[in-house]
Amino acid sequence: MDELSILCFSLGERWFGLDVHLVEEVVGEQTLTPVPGTPRHVLGLFPLHGRAIPLFDPACFLELPVGDTRGLAQAKRQDSVRVIVVSSGEMTVGILVDEVREIVEVPRDRLGKLRLSAEGKLVEFALAEVDLGQLVVTVLDLPRLLDAARV
Amino acid sequence: MKQTGWKPSITAKLVLFNATLLLCMAFLLFLMIYWLQSPSGAALACCLLLLLGLACSYWFGAILSGRLRRINALTQRIADGDLKQEKLALRAADEITEMARAVEKMLDNLRSLVGQIVETALSINPASSEIFASAKRQEHNATEQASSVDETTRTMATLLASSKQIAESAQVVLANAEKTLLSNQLVAERIENLNAQSQRITEILEVIKDIANKSDLLALNASLEGTKAGEAGRGFSLVAAEMRRVAEDVMGSVKDIKDLVSVIRQSSHAAVLATEDGTKLSRQTTDSARQISLITQQQQTGTEQITQSMDDLSELLAQSVGASKEATTAAQELMQLSERLRFLVFNFKLGEDRKAEKPA
Numbered sequence: 140m141d142e143l144s145i146l147c148f149s150l151g152e153r154w155f156g157l158d159v160h161l162v163e164e165v166v167g168e169q170t171l172t173p174v175p176g177t178p179r180h181v182l183g184l185f186p187l188h189g190r191a192i193p194l195f196d197p198a199c200f201l202e203l204p205v206g207d208t209r210g211l212a213q214a215k216r217q218d219s220v221r222v223i224v225v226s227s228g229e230m231t232v233g234i235l236v237d238e239v240r241e242i243v244e245v246p247r248d249r250l251g252k253l254r255l256s257a258e259g260k261l262v263e264f265a266l267a268e269v270d271l272g273q274l275v276v277t278v279l280d281l282p283r284l285l286d287a288a289r290v
Numbered sequence: 291m292k293q294t295g296w297k298p299s300i301t302a303k304l305v306l307f308n309a310t311l312l313l314c315m316a317f318l319l320f321l322m323i324y325w326l327q328s329p330s331g332a333a334l335a336c337c338l339l340l341l342l343g344l345a346c347s348y349w350f351g352a353i354l355s356g357r358l359r360r361i362n363a364l365t366q367r368i369a370d371g372d373l374k375q376e377k378l379a380l381r382a383a384d385e386i387t388e389m390a391r392a393v394e395k396m397l398d399n400l401r402s403l404v405g406q407i408v409e410t411a412l413s414i415n416p417a418s419s420e421i422f423a424s425a426k427r428q429e430h431n432a433t434e435q436a437s438s439v440d441e442t443t444r445t446m447a448t449l450l451a452s453s454k455q456i457a458e459s460a461q462v463v464l465a466n467a468e469k470t471l472l473s474n475q476l477v478a479e480r481i482e483n484l485n486a487q488s489q490r491i492t493e494i495l496e497v498i499k500d501i502a503n504k505s506d507l508l509a510l511n512a513s514l515e516g517t518k519a520g521e522a523g524r525g526f527s528l529v530a531a532e533m534r535r536v537a538e539d540v541m542g543s544v545k546d547i548k549d550l551v552s553v554i555r556q557s558s559h560a561a562v563l564a565t566e567d568g569t570k571l572s573r574q575t576t577d578s579a580r581q582i583s584l585i586t587q588q589q590q591t592g593t594e595q596i597t598q599s600m601d602d603l604s605e606l607l608a609q610s611v612g613a614s615k616e617a618t619t620a621a622q623e624l625m626q627l628s629e630r631l632r633f634l635v636f637n638f639k640l641g642e643d644r645k646a647e648k649p650a
């Protein structure tokens with residue numbers, strides 16, 4: 140395929156992208172049950188279609204400097220919590236994000252190297268970077284990320 | 291006059307004198323007749339003796355009338371008002387001397403009496419002048435007081451009129467404040483109503499927002515499936531994208547409406563505050579108006595009392611003025627009388643050291 144369909148979402152000020160084929164669906168606010176003894180980036184379990192899905196906080200795991208901005212962004216859009224339900228291998232995980240934009244078709248030759256500063260663990264899990272005019276999207280390597288974050 | 295003992299009287303003197311004369315005449319006659327034994331000589335001697343007797347009578351009478359004349363002169367002087375002291379030097383102890391003494395005594399008494407009158411007149415005159423001046427001053431004062439009281443009464447009347455006006459105005463203000471209070475209440479009710487409606491709007495907006503949110507998710511997931519389906523799902527993805535846009539528009543409108551509702555709420559809140567202020571002001575105005583009413587009532591009562599007192603005072607002063615006028619008239623009469631008295635006593639002469647001043 141010469142085109143990659145990516146779903147764009149934001150964590151704080153930064154925009155990221157995921158391969159569409161990995162995404163099951165996008166859901167809103169969920170009833171979360173915290174699980175004690177799990178790492179900080181695992182926020183708990185929520186029910187979806189009869190299954191218990193773990194909720195993963197990528198901002199925390201990737202140690203992104205979202206901090207206060209995230210809080211503000213969340214406060215702005217407290218009515219629209221977004222969880223992207225992804226599946227990789229036999230794992231199904233819900234990823235907590237700030238905002239979900241659209242699905243973009245990106246030709247493979249437009250995928251470039253990372254130019255923006257990548258602090259923390261981001262550099263490990265970033266596949267490429269795409270300039271969409273309005274946004275600069277960092278495409279993530281989801282299987283690798285989930286593998287590293289699994290408990 | 292008591293007549294104890296033998297007092298030489300004119301009658302006695304006269305009888306004695308005549309007897310002596312007659313005896314002398316008789317003796318001489320006898321002598322003539324017996325010694326000269328000439329009847330013509332005796333007749334001549336008789337004539338001579340007769341002439342002698344006449345001369346002596348005349349001389350006796352002259353002395354008598356002379357003494358009487360001196361007494362008469364004194365009494366004339368007294369009658370003219372000259373009370374200078376004079377002692378008639380009459381030695382003979384008879385009725386005429388007694389009369390002279392009596393006249394002298396009368397003169398002394400008169401002089402002392404008149405002297406006392408003069409002194410009194412002298413002292414009355416300045417005193418009566420002072421009384422007159424003082425009575426005039428009192429009259430003047432009483433008149434001034436009366437006019438002051440009049441002015442006070444007039445001022446009181448003006449005060450009464452203005453406090454009546456104030457009371458009326460206060461009534462009007464009270465009525466207006468109560469009307470304002472009522473209309474404020476109405477406004478507050480309307481705003482309450484408005485708040486309830488905007489609350490409803492907010493509730494409905496929440497529902498709409500929820501729906502839009504769900505639509506957004508739905509459209510997103512539809513788009514996802516469409517993309518995953520590849521070529522077959524392209525049309526589907528487009529439709530889903532449209533739906534997302536609709537959902538976004540709705541969310542945008544909901545936000546706008548929410549902002550508007552917020553503005554309305556702020557305005558109505560401000561209006562409530564304003565009406566509360568207005569109500570507070572009206573209440574204060576009502577209280578003030580009531581107070582003013584009360585005070586003007588008290589003022590009215592006070593003014594009426596003062597007017598009454600002024601009337602009483604006026605009456606008293608009128609009486610006082612009347613009395614002062616009478617006193618002045620009396621003092622004037624007194625002054626005139628004392629002037630007359632001075633004029634009268636001026637005519638009496640009392641000697642060098644006790645002259646009555648010439649009346650002015």
